[in-house]
Amino acid sequence: MTTSRILSYGLLGLPLAFAALPIYVHVPRYYAETAGMELALLGFILLGARLLDAGIDPWLGWLADRVSRPRMVALALLPFAIGFVALLNPPAEHAALWLLGSLALTYLGFSAASVAYQAWGADIGEESVVRTRLTAAREGFGLLGVVLAAALPAVLAASLSDGIARLSWILPPLLLIAALTTFSRVGFELPPLQGEGRGGDGLNRGRPETHPPPNLPLEGGGAHKPLVPSLRRVFADQAFRRLLIVFVANGIAAALPATLFLFFVADVLQAESASGPLLALYFIAGAASLPLWVMLSARRGRVFAWLLAMGVSIVAFAGASLLGSGDVWAFAIICIASGLALGADLALPAAIAADLGERQGQAGACFGVWNLVAKLNLALAAGLSLPLLGALGYVPGGSAGLPALTFAYALLPLAFKALAGALLWRWRHSLEI
Numbered sequence: 001m002t003t004s005r006i007l008s009y010g011l012l013g014l015p016l017a018f019a020a021l022p023i024y025v026h027v028p029r030y031y032a033e034t035a036g037m038e039l040a041l042l043g044f045i046l047l048g049a050r051l052l053d054a055g056i057d058p059w060l061g062w063l064a065d066r067v068s069r070p071r072m073v074a075l076a077l078l079p080f081a082i083g084f085v086a087l088l089n090p091p092a093e094h095a096a097l098w099l100l101g102s103l104a105l106t107y108l109g110f111s112a113a114s115v116a117y118q119a120w121g122a123d124i125g126e127e128s129v130v131r132t133r134l135t136a137a138r139e140g141f142g143l144l145g146v147v148l149a150a151a152l153p154a155v156l157a158a159s160l161s162d163g164i165a166r167l168s169w170i171l172p173p174l175l176l177i178a179a180l181t182t183f184s185r186v187g188f189e190l191p192p193l194q195g196e197g198r199g200g201d202g203l204n205r206g207r208p209e210t211h212p213p214p215n216l217p218l219e220g221g222g223a224h225k226p227l228v229p230s231l232r233r234v235f236a237d238q239a240f241r242r243l244l245i246v247f248v249a250n251g252i253a254a255a256l257p258a259t260l261f262l263f264f265v266a267d268v269l270q271a272e273s274a275s276g277p278l279l280a281l282y283f284i285a286g287a288a289s290l291p292l293w294v295m296l297s298a299r300r301g302r303v304f305a306w307l308l309a310m311g312v313s314i315v316a317f318a319g320a321s322l323l324g325s326g327d328v329w330a331f332a333i334i335c336i337a338s339g340l341a342l343g344a345d346l347a348l349p350a351a352i353a354a355d356l357g358e359r360q361g362q363a364g365a366c367f368g369v370w371n372l373v374a375k376l377n378l379a380l381a382a383g384l385s386l387p388l389l390g391a392l393g394y395v396p397g398g399s400a401g402l403p404a405l406t407f408a409y410a411l412l413p414l415a416f417k418a419l420a421g422a423l424l425w426r427w428r429h430s431l432e433i
Contacts, residue, residue, distance in 0.1 A: 004185065005186060006130075006133050006134055006137050008184075008185030009121060009134055009137060010134065010136075011141055012073070012117060012179060012182040013117075013138040013140075014141040014142065014148075014174070015178050016080075016113060016114060016117070016145070017141070017142035017143070017144075017145035017146050018146070018170075019080070019084045019110065019171055020146070021146045021149040021150060022088065022149055023103075023106065026164050027087065031095060034090065035095035042099075045100050046103075048100075049100065049103040049107060050375065052104070052107075053111055054375040054376055057111055057369070057372040057375070058231055058365070058369055059368070060111055060112050060116075060364075060368050061119070061371075062364065062368060063112075063364070064115050064119045064365075064368070065119070065362045065363070065364035066364075069116045069117075069119050069123060069364065070187070072116035073113050074183065075112075076109045076110075077109065077179055079105050079106075079108055079109035080106060080109025080110050081172050081175055082109075083103070083104075083105030084106050084168060084171050085169065085171065085172065086098070086105070086106075087099070087103060088167060088168035090102075111371065115364060115368050116364065118138075118350065118354070118370070118371075119366075119367050121134040121135060121138060121354060122357050122358050124186065125354065128302075128355050129298050131351050131354045132348070133294055134351075135346075135347050135348075135350045135351040135354060136351075139347050139350070140287050140290040142346070143283050143286050143287035143290075143343075144287055146283050147284060149167065150279055151280060152170065154276070230365045231365065233365070234365050234366055234369050235369075237359075237360060238430065239430045239431055240360075242430060243349065243353060244369070244370075244373055246420050246424045246431075247374075247377075248377060249416050249423065250416070250417065251374060251377035252381055252416045253317075253416035254342070254345060254377075255377050255380070255381030256381045256408065256409070256412055256413045256416070257317075257338075257409050257410070258378075260389075260405065260408055260409045261279065261409075262275055264409045267397065267398070267402060267405060268324065268402055268405060268406055269323065269324075269327060269328055270325040270326060274328050278332060279335075281332060281335045281336060282335040282336075282338065282339040282342070283339065283342075284339065285335065285336045285337075285338075285339025285343075286340070286342035287343070288340075288343075289340040289341075289343030290343045290346070290347055293305050294347065297347075297351075302351060303428045303431055304428075305348055306344050306345075306424060307425060307428075308344075309345065309348075310424070311421070312340060312341040313337075313341040313413075313417050314414055314417050315337065316337040316341065317410045317414040317417065318410070318414060319333075320406075321406055321410035323406075350370070353366055353367065354366075389401065389408055
């Protein structure tokens with residue numbers, strides 16, 4: 001597959017990620033300030049919408065195995081764009097209902113597009129190395145989208161609230177340009193393998209023939225099965241179960257500092273104004289590192305490359321635990337180091353999952369489960385860290401409980417990352433395809 005076609009596939013990841021960051025970062029503050037919503041009600045709506053969103057991912061993955069994945073992506077983009085524009089332009093009254101409805105529409109479109117888009121990448125990758133490059137392209141453009149979404153509100157208006165509202169109108173043209181490029185260069189239909197026709201039921205057109213591993217006592221293709229048997233097939237794959245366990249431990253290690261980043265910079269480093277540049281530095285380092293991880297994984301294997309990235313993260317977390325007030329430049333170096341490791345976290349495990357999904361013949365179902373776990377990682381990190389900090393005496397904006405904040409931001413992720421690395425090393429032979 002040509003580099004231009006790989007980049008054209010990955011381009012659609014930019015607007016998808018562009019809309020994801022404002023939902024996580026900007027929406028809570030925006031609705032609290034602009035719409036005057038109480039924090040308790042706001043938190044309840046955000047948590048409920050996220051749990052419902054995560055719950056439909058396995059069904060969306062099952063659906064992606066039964067319909068044309070490119071067409072599923074195309075159909076999901078419309079509710080995604082409409083919901084996002086509505087989300088950042090609430091009315092003066094009934095803001096809670098507006099938030100719930102626009103979140104539901106945005107999440108539905110975003111999740112359906114994401115699951116089918118990831119499975120589509122597994123389809124068009126002829127071999128493991130190509131799937132790794134496709135995943136890296138998708139995640140690299142996604143990181144660029146995150147950086148844009150983080151930086152643009154301050155550029156678009158002097159007021160952050162006005163900048164966020166204007167940000168919403170950037171998405172539709174951005175999404176249209178990216179989608180036209182992706183669909184025109186990659187195509188709606190997958191070509192049949194050489195020597196194969198387009199017979200059969202059409203569910204596996206253009207996909208390589210897949211063979212289940214010996215530990216899968218299964219019958220028929222996964223795309224033919226109803227939802228529950230399809231999910232059973234996903235979890236019957238021992239290698240995929242092991243990958244999910246590593247992904248959970250590693251994901252919590254990444255989600256904990258992501259949840260607590262702004263608190264750590266403001267209260268431990270006493271440098272709240274530096275939060276934006278430091279966050280941008282982190283994501284830029286992640287995007288820049290992607291080609292390096294792809295090359296290393298092609299030479300030494302994805303498991304080796306991922307283990308190396310985990311080692312870099314552990315060193316970065318250990319360094320962060322030693323910082324205090326004014327240590328901004330030292331923390332900038334840590335942001336670069338952890339950002340470099342982020343590139344591997346984004347590209348390599350998802351590429352391994354793509355291989356396992358194709359081996360099962362139902363990449364959509366695998367990525368439905370994958371996205372469910374990724375979202376639960378974020379929810380678990382917030383549910384674990386914030387109550388723990390409160391119990392240990394930390395109060396945002398004050399000086400109390402700062403050792404607890406450092407522990408939760410740096411040392412607790414270090415422990416989860418070490419666990420993930422140990423498990424990955426133990427199961428390395430079953431995960432390197």
